[in-house]
Amino acid sequence: MKKNKKNEVSNFKKINRRDLIIGASSIGAISLAPKKLLSEEANPENLPPNLPEWTQYLGDGVDVNPYGMPSEFEGHVIRRNVEWLTASAESSVNFTPLQDLEGFVTPNGLCFERHHGGVSVINPQDFRLMINGLVDREMIFTLDDLKRFPQTNKFYFLECAANGGMEWKGSQLNGCQYTFGMVHNVQYTGVKLSDLLLETGLKEKAKWVLAEGSDSSGMTRSIPIEKILDDCIIAWAMNGEALRPEQGYPARLVVPGWEGNMWVKWIRRLEFGDKPYMTREETSKYTDLLTSGKARMFTWVMDAKSVITSPSPEKPILSKGLHQLRGLAWSGRGKIKRVDISIDGGKNWKTAQLHSPVLSKSLTRFTLPFEWNGEELLLQSRAIDETNYVQPTISELQKIRGVNSIYHNNSIATWLVSKNGKVDNVRLG
Amino acid sequence: MSGLVRWILSFSLIIFLVNSTIASERKFNLGQIANKEEVDGWDIDVRPDGLGAPIGSGTALFGEEIYTEQCAACHGDFGEGADRWPALVGGEDSLASHDPEKTTGSYWPYASTMYDYIYRAMPYGVAQSLSFDETYQIVAYLLYMSDIIEEDFVLSDKNIGEIEMPNRDGFLLPDPRPDIINTQGNPCMSNCQVSTNIIGKARDIDVTPEDE
Numbered sequence: 001m002k003k004n005k006k007n008e009v010s011n012f013k014k015i016n017r018r019d020l021i022i023g024a025s026s027i028g029a030i031s032l033a034p035k036k037l038l039s040e041e042a043n044p045e046n047l048p049p050n051l052p053e054w055t056q057y058l059g060d061g062v063d064v065n066p067y068g069m070p071s072e073f074e075g076h077v078i079r080r081n082v083e084w085l086t087a088s089a090e091s092s093v094n095f096t097p098l099q100d101l102e103g104f105v106t107p108n109g110l111c112f113e114r115h116h117g118g119v120s121v122i123n124p125q126d127f128r129l130m131i132n133g134l135v136d137r138e139m140i141f142t143l144d145d146l147k148r149f150p151q152t153n154k155f156y157f158l159e160c161a162a163n164g165g166m167e168w169k170g171s172q173l174n175g176c177q178y179t180f181g182m183v184h185n186v187q188y189t190g191v192k193l194s195d196l197l198l199e200t201g202l203k204e205k206a207k208w209v210l211a212e213g214s215d216s217s218g219m220t221r222s223i224p225i226e227k228i229l230d231d232c233i234i235a236w237a238m239n240g241e242a243l244r245p246e247q248g249y250p251a252r253l254v255v256p257g258w259e260g261n262m263w264v265k266w267i268r269r270l271e272f273g274d275k276p277y278m279t280r281e282e283t284s285k286y287t288d289l290l291t292s293g294k295a296r297m298f299t300w301v302m303d304a305k306s307v308i309t310s311p312s313p314e315k316p317i318l319s320k321g322l323h324q325l326r327g328l329a330w331s332g333r334g335k336i337k338r339v340d341i342s343i344d345g346g347k348n349w350k351t352a353q354l355h356s357p358v359l360s361k362s363l364t365r366f367t368l369p370f371e372w373n374g375e376e377l378l379l380q381s382r383a384i385d386e387t388n389y390v391q392p393t394i395s396e397l398q399k400i401r402g403v404n405s406i407y408h409n410n411s412i413a414t415w416l417v418s419k420n421g422k423v424d425n426v427r428l429g
Numbered sequence: 430m431s432g433l434v435r436w437i438l439s440f441s442l443i444i445f446l447v448n449s450t451i452a453s454e455r456k457f458n459l460g461q462i463a464n465k466e467e468v469d470g471w472d473i474d475v476r477p478d479g480l481g482a483p484i485g486s487g488t489a490l491f492g493e494e495i496y497t498e499q500c501a502a503c504h505g506d507f508g509e510g511a512d513r514w515p516a517l518v519g520g521e522d523s524l525a526s527h528d529p530e531k532t533t534g535s536y537w538p539y540a541s542t543m544y545d546y547i548y549r550a551m552p553y554g555v556a557q558s559l560s561f562d563e564t565y566q567i568v569a570y571l572l573y574m575s576d577i578i579e580e581d582f583v584l585s586d587k588n589i590g591e592i593e594m595p596n597r598d599g600f601l602l603p604d605p606r607p608d609i610i611n612t613q614g615n616p617c618m619s620n621c622q623v624s625t626n627i628i629g630k631a632r633d634i635d636v637t638p639e640d641e
Contacts, residue, residue, distance in 0.1 A: 082638055087503075087513035088553070117550065132468045136453050140467065141460040148459050174631035178638075199460055201453035210474055216556045218549035220474060269471055278477050278539050280546035284531065287600060293525030295536075297600040303607060313631075340618070345625030349618045378625055388614030389607050393623075396609050404529055408606075416627065427629035 076100070079110060080177055085166075090118035091217070093160065095181030098307065098328060099314040104155075104185055104355070104363045108239050111184035113246045114160055116217030120266045124250040129234065133210075133272035136201025143236060143250050149191040149199075152233060154256070155362040157330045159183040159302045161259035161286055164409040167394070171414075171427045176312035179413060179425060183330070185363035188254050190235030193228050193270075206272040210279070211253050214268035221262045222276040223255065227300075231256045234267065257332030257361040258300040259407070261286055291402035302332035304391050305410040306339050306366070306383035317372050317421040325368045327352070331385035336364040338384040343370065345378030345414060345428055346393070352381070360386075377417035378428070395429065473557070475545040479590025482544065485561035486585035489578070492570025495563050499552045508532070508574050518574045524599065534575025538600055540584075540592035543568045565589075 046052040070077065081094040096112040113119075124143045132138040163182035166172045173179050202225075209228050213219035223232070233254040236243060243249040248265025255262045261281055276282070276298075288296040306329035311317050329336045335358055340349040352366040366381075383391040394411035416426040475481045497506065505511045508518030520530025533543050548564045550556050559567070569584040572592065578584065584592075631637060 076640070080638065080640075082636075084636065087515075091553075117554070117556065130463055130468065130471055132463060132472055137455070138463040138468055139460045140463045145459045149457060170629040170634070171631040172634050172636060174637040198453070198456040199458075201455075212471075212474070216550070216554065218473075218556060220545075220549070271472065271474065273476070273480075275476065275478070277474055277545075278542055279474075280537075280542055280550075283538055283542050283600075284533075284536060284546075289524060289529055289531070290601075291525065293529070294599055294601050295524075296604060297602055299604045299606065301604070301606065337614070340616070346623040347619075347621050347625065349616070349621075382616065384614055384616070387607075390609075390611050390614060390616050392609040392611060396611060400608050404527075416630070425631040426627045428623070428625055429628040 074100075077110065079112060080181075082173070082178060091116050093162075093182060095177045096184050097177050097314075098181050098183070098309045099176040099312045101309070102326070102365075104328070104357070104365045105239065106184035106186055106363075108186065108241065108244050108247070111158075111186065111238075111244070111247060112160070112182050114182070114260065115215070115246070115265075116219060117215050119246045120213075120215040121245060122214070122250060122266060127250045129251065129267060130269045131196075131200045131272075132269065134203035134206035134274065135197070135272050136203065137199075139200050141196075146191050146196075146234060146236060146251065150195050151189060152192050153187060153189050154233070154254075155185060155187045155357075155359050156254060156256045157183055157185040157302075157361060157363045158254075158260045158263055159305075159330070159332075161261060161299070161302070161407040164411070164413075165406045167411075167413070168398075168403045168405070168409055171425045174313045174425050176307060176309055176314055180307040182260070183328075183363070185330075186238040187240070188233055188235035189237035189240075190233040190251070190254065193232045193234065194230075196234065197229070202272065205274045208273050208276050210269075210271040210273065210277045211262070211264040211267065212269040212271070213248075213264045214266045219261075219264050219266075219281065220277065220279040221264060221281055222279065223262060225272075227255065227258070255300075257302060257334075259286065259302060262300065286407060288401065288405035288407050290405060296405075299408055302330070303408065303410045304331035304333065304336070304383045304385040304389050305329070306336075306381040306391055307413060308341070308379050308381045308415060311379065311417055311423050312415055313423045313425055316423050317417060319421075320373055321371065323370055323372055325352070325370055325379070327366050327381050328363045329354075329366055329381070329383040330361070330363045331383065331387075331389070332361060333389060334360045334386040336383055337386045337388070339364075339366045340382045340384070341368050342380040342382070343377045346380050346412070349382065372417075372421075374419055374421075376419060377415075378426075379415040379417060379423075380412050382412055394427070473545075473549055475541045475548075475589070477539040477541045477590060479541060479586065479588075482541065482586035482589050483561040484586050485565050486583050487562050487564070487566030487569050488583055489566070489570040489573035489580045492566035492568070492573070495559075496567050496570050499559075500567065503553065508534075508571060517571055521575075521595070524596070532575070533571055534577065534595065536596050536599070538594055538597045540568060540572060540577075540594060541589055543571060544589055 077100040079094040086092040093114045127143045129141045160182035209223045235254045236251045252265040308327040310326045329339045339352045341352050342349045352368040355365040358364050416424045503514035504517050510516030517533050520532045520535035523530045565584045572578045
């Protein structure tokens, strides 16, 4: 008798699970089509006063998911890429789904990826960090060596300098994810370079560091010694677990507040020298071309920026009444001091609530409650950092830099909320 | 121990002591001292002044063949770029135009960077497979296609730091940001004079990927 019942249960569970998977993939399929989302309705059999299946039958045991994954109903919360952007997926980028995240921490599996030669797969036993050049002792460290140094644990945002790069000439991509998603924010565990260098010593002439990755692009960037000694880290963990392969496992460089390209993943070498190395990534790329035909070089800091994550093109307003506007703000120059919100395209502004912790060079969450009665809105957010730098408009940036500099677009975006609640990325002028 | 050996040993001990008093002390006693062979194997970078350039040489004449074999499929026979792969040649005088074309010829300030990058990262997917001479040959061929050197010019570790690239002075330092100093932390809060006309919608451009 007992046995039979057990069979019944597990049979039921099987069918039920399959239904769920189908359900999840269809949710994924329509996540960017707000209209269909509206028609996704609850199953009345699961609502009061009825008894849902999950209330009656056993769920999965503790032996089913040794590494837990998000709910099957969250299948739409994924990194996405733009296929036409690049010739090859191994030298390309995908985007963090900021519109679906809360708080200020980015889950490890959703941190955007940018590689120049695909994801290297490295057995940590085979990891070596070489330090050479103008040091007292040229040295090699294993991962275990690094973990025995004094440890630091810090939250930092990492933003690609090309985040929003497609929006210089006009609104191009209709999504919060595609226009702002080259940023993530995690807690890094690692060793400060200022501690590591106590072991190698440093020659007085050392002014620059070449950081080199061991991936197939041999990623290299020059970093001034002041920054290296100030707050740079060799990190091996993010959000409490080992770095993800796509984030540089087993170890990467952390360069707080500075453009993501410098945070060399799969790090293998730091060379100290008296001059910058002028690598491809700091000449051909990551230089900001102005209308004069001259280009700015070594533009490292990420200026203050903010984005409204909901409402946003992926998060339409579904009903009238009270809503919580949500967003994220950050600055490579320190802490966020204030975020203002406009619902009329920048004519009038209200200050949003910042949620603690408000940390230096970290994403900061803000919210602002608002009533929607079906009217058109032009939503904007404007960050101010502790240096009193105010996030600019796109026309302020264009006046000085033109439209061809690709990198460092930290301008205010505008979301148009239409009367039907749909949200569009628009350009005002 | 002979007197001479003892003398050499004590001498080298003195050198060692002198060195270690100038150099800082190791603080944690973690990690290993790297030997020259280890460092030489990994220290592949080449600086604008030629520092780090491995001994070797090549001309465009020889470069053409290996470029055609190993590079042209993606970068085009003349460096013009096939499909969406990057162009390496062309774009002269385009940098101040509406559609700047940034190539090794039109944009890159140093030939050393071409050597450094091609050796470390190309051909795409088979990194560090070229010999030093092959790399000099290919760089020479690219420079020749951009009219920077003659076809028979022998590019080598001796002169790679002296090649004059057309856009050598095309870069501005230091970073002038913050270059937008609008309101010193006190921006307009009400009745601000801004234009709220919608002049463009991403939806109309219609290039946003859609989930299947």
